Amino acid sequence: MADRVLMSPPDVGQVEEEYVLQAMRSGWVAPTGPDVTAFENEIADRVGVGHAVALSSGTAALHLGMLGLGVGPGDVVIVPTMTFVASANAVTYTGARPCFVDVSPDDGNMDPQVLRDAISYVQAEGHHVAAVMSVDIFGVCANNTAIAKVCADAGVPLIEDAAEALGATDETGQAAGSFGRVAALSFNGNKIMTTSGGGMLVSNDKELADHARFLSTQAREPVLHYEHKHIGYNYRMSNILAALGRGQLSRLDSMIARRREIREIYHSLFDPLPGIRLFGAEQEQTANCWLSSVVVDREVAGFSASELGEFLNGRNIECRPLWKPMHLQPTFADSLRYVTGAAQGLFESGLTLPSGSAHDDAVINGVTETIREFMAAGA
Incomplete structure (x- = not known):
């Protein structure tokens, strides 16, 4: 690409x-x-x-x-x-x-x-x-x-x-x-x-x-x-x-519909794979599908979210981890917090993929083919 x-x-x-x-x-x-x-x-x-x-x-x-x-x-x-x-x-x-x-x-x-x-x-x-x-x-x-x-x-x-x-x-x-x-x-x-x-x-x-x-x-x-x-x-x-x-x-509903179509393409790719799930899938029918992200269990999937992200970014496809928890940010190092580790776990195992409604099928299919290439390379 x-x-x-x-x-x-x-x-x-x-x-x-x-x-x-x-x-x-x-x-x-x-x-x-x-x-x-x-x-x-x-x-x-x-x-x-x-x-x-x-x-x-x-x-x-x-x-x-x-x-x-x-x-x-x-x-x-x-x-x-x-x-x-x-x-x-x-x-x-x-x-x-x-x-x-x-x-x-x-x-x-x-x-x-x-x-x-x-x-x-x-x-x-x-x-x-x-x-x-x-x-x-x-x-x-x-x-x-x-x-x-x-x-x-x-x-x-x-x-x-x-x-x-x-x-x-x-x-x-x-x-x-x-x-x-x-x-x-x-x-x-x-x-x-x-x-x-x-x-x-x-x-x-x-x-x-x-x-x-x-x-x-x-x-x-x-x-x-x-x-x-x-x-x-x-x-x-x-x-x-x-x-x-x-x-x-005036176009919001059609843009949401397009992002939902993109999410379905990712479903088709990831649902058969062990150790990887679409983030927030339980609520996606009521979500606006702004961004589609995956959570990767490295022990089951055989690869980490960061390894997939490095591969995609190396091929000019923007992706990034989920939000880094605020209590881990240097500027809030001394903040009050009441944490269980859930957010940190998501940050370490999650990856957000191209999701924009401006992307046509050719672009998203190119992303999915690149992900398949990563897996075929021995991930």
Whole structure:
């Protein structure tokens, strides 16, 4: 393969071009405009919540969401250790500290029982748990109903990091992003849909959403001159990027369907093989199939995930391990944690493969043929 095969490149085309061109021709190229409002309304409808605030990133949504929940210096926010660093970074922006808890080895999402034990542990250590953040990893909804019950029992609010999961649901059909007091979505370039960069805060709490919108525009007071009584942030999404997002959202279901087709191709390849399984397979019918990953038992399969990954990357096919647990990251070396080893095991045995909806069958078949070549070479 001459050109590098990326894991999840943007999938944009004529539909998005028409949306963006229309926005440019309207003259609304400033940070606010009708496409921002329309995009917010369309995302709120898709997720099934009352309010949405278009922002510069999913990280900004997490930050403002926690501020809306009253998280601040001296507090602790419980976060699954298997996640992208943005989940943890956003906690530190508030002045609070993360406590990392372990996950289910089946799907990499927060384990409700481990969460319950962790809350008791952190509180027994004399810390105030200001919030719990669940993460819907790789497009699979966490068991947010059970997690919300644990939070309610402890009197702690839930924020849902649904950055990877737009379009996914749980087994009851409830959409990712609709759990807890507030949730965050991401439209980064490699996500299920993109606005180049960007994110969205979604919530049924109007006061919280309005406060996030206020803070996201530098906390400017509603007077003619520039008046500021609070510290604000330059977090608003531009009208042009919102137009791109509207075009992407109109195609979301077809992009999810394509990623599901790619996942089925991987099923056909890996299901007959001992010691290797598709990650999160039990929930894949309700997932958005953002990324397809495998977990490899080296003793049974005869090869490791890292050996397969090295082979594929050497042939210009992008792949990488699952998220490195946050409690193993140097920047969080001194963090609170309540871990069982499940996330570390997934990091050491997992590999994420090209999964983007922009990939046609020729590209994915080329990936699978390269995997077969690896196995035929004596793996």
